[in-house]
Amino acid sequence: MPQADSISALEGDLRALLGEAPRRRVILVIDDNEDYRTLVRSYLKAHAYDVLEAPDGAAGLALIKDKHPDLVIVDFNMPRKNGYELIQDVRSVFETRKIPIIMFSGAANRPHIKDLGLDISEFLDKPVPNSRLLEAVGKVLGEQGPRAPAAPDAAPEVLAPEPAEKEAAEAPAEEESEESWLDSNESLETFPLETEEKPADEARNLDILANDSPIITQVNKILLRAVKMKASDIHIDPQEKRVSVRMRLDGALKTVYSLPIAVHPRLSARVKIMSNLVITERRLPQDGQFRAVIKGQKIEFRVSTLPSIYGEKIVMRVLGQSKLKGNIATLGMSPRDLACVEKALRSPHGLILVTGPTGSGKTTSLYTMIAALNNSDVNIMTAEDPVEYRLPGITQVPVHPAIGLTFERALRAFLRQDPDIMLVGEIRDKETAEIAIKASITGHLVLSTLHTNSAPAAVTRLTHMGVAPYLVAASVKLVAAQRLVKLLCPACKIASALTDEDKRFFSGEEAALMREIYRGRGCARCQQAGYAGRAPIFEVMPVQSSAMREAVFSAGSPDAISEAAVKEGMTSLRQAAVDMVAQGLTSLPEALKLIVGE
DSSP: OOHHHHHHHHHHHHHHHHTOOOOOOEEEEEOSOHHHHHHHHHHHHHTTOEEEEESSHHHHHHHHHHHOOSEEEEESSOSSSOHHHHHHHHHTSTTTTTOOEEEEEEGGGHHHHHHTTOOOSEEEEESOOHHHHHHHHHHHHTOOSOOOOSSTTOOOSOSSOOHHHHHHHHSOOOOOOSOOOSOTTOOOOOOOSOOSSOHHHHHHHHHHHHTSHHHHHHHHHHHHHHHHTTOSEEEEEEOSSEEEEEEEETTEEEEEEEEEGGGHHHHHHHHHHHTTOOTTOOSSOEEEEEEEEETTEEEEEEEEEEEETTEEEEEEEEEEGGGSOSSGGGGOOOHHHHHHHHHHHTSSSEEEEEEOSTTSSHHHHHHHHHHHHOSTTSOEEEEESSOOSOOTTOEEEEOBGGGTBOHHHHHHHHTTSOOSEEEESOOOSHHHHHHHHHHHHTTOEEEEEEOOSSHHHHHHHHHHHTOOHHHHHHHEEEEEEEEEEEEEOTTTEEEEOOOHHHHTTSOHHHHHHTSSEEEEOOOTTTTTSSEEEEEEEEEEEEOOSHHHHHHHHTTOOHHHHHHHHHHTTOOOHHHHHHHHHHTTSSOHHHHHHHHHHO
């Protein structure tokens, strides 16, 4: 018998000899669900236990230190301090480290909680039948035989689930990753999809649900986790039985949480309230954004909702000042490329283009250039869809095509605002391209993006839009194409060899450069991915020499323009990827993704 049980038994024998009534055991119940806490308290009191209560982990810890209860029953998921954190604090203090603890939570949490190695006496699946709760309490306290109720009929079976609930509780639990959320059996109020009858009532009810303390805490957990993991996007995907929360890390989605589907109405309502969206509208897509201060940083979240058959899918783009580089030199360009970009930015007029697919880092590069040019001597204006970074001293205009504020219309207005430098979020059509080019020729420095695979392809894209080749040759100062490449984890990368199968994709000169290559095995530091972070690679093509202007003016193929640029020292994206493999910075499969896609 454990030492605590022996002492309890001796105390009981001594009281019996002295003719004293047995000391009533004190049990502390810690649970943020008030209804469930009340049921447990009522049942335990009915069986002659004294019961203390706490609504969260922090309050529970204070009671433990003050009252030293005989037993603590604690829930796993709680605000302010969860069950895991509470147990660690209790066990770290000498006076409280021996207090027995029973933990209860949803059945789906059991696999995760077991992996935590908690120092607890018992784990109970919620909802807990009365007999099972009493049995566990008696066992932990070292009591022999079942404890009789203090009064007849004082303890109705309020804790035991109804037959349908019991069947669900006994079904095999789905696995949940890292942390679970609210208990999967917690009842949630739901509402019909149609909102025509009582939209105001539904909005009020959803607002109450969404501002419930646990849901606020859990949404904050998602946001904090995304910022900590440096995720670029958060995906909340409702499925038939679960809600998957995934985060895009280094370009790939990773499942971080798996939640009960019952949580989704409150979760989506909370995000909508934060984004100032219409919480009762679930049939149409909506777009919004909100800002949060996390660890002293102002982080913006761009929100998009989309109706699906199981509920609204929510995607949040994580935008923050921390992503901006301090200066152009920190973008990671080669000395030659950096010199070309700095020379183009010193030009009083002209067009600078950054190209690449979505998610290649174009916006970050453009904003870094704008930040380098930003001072009180120049008037900088931007037209963006949407505004992703807010910079002081710059006039930033979010375009709104639904009301007619397009890139084209914004640019026309800019020209009447005495600008020195203009940034156009994207050149999408002939009208925008012509205005941007004419502005660059008439004394303005214009920066913008194009969705092309390479720098030379940007020239042909403009001519295909209908812009005259002579205007392109006269206006374009520089085109920079870029990609983001995953970096190998330095802690687990190992040497590898280039196989004959791999050599098929490379020339003999390229294969010779990659005599020793590396791959990532995966480790705890990189979460078994083999990669840790990403770095940009660039293809910088200045259009300033007579030879390059002639190549652009002739409107030749991208290959012809690329050949002329390489002669002037341009490093192609393909060559930049090969160089990274040769230097052991990235893996061959990662480079092949870029090379094969070209």
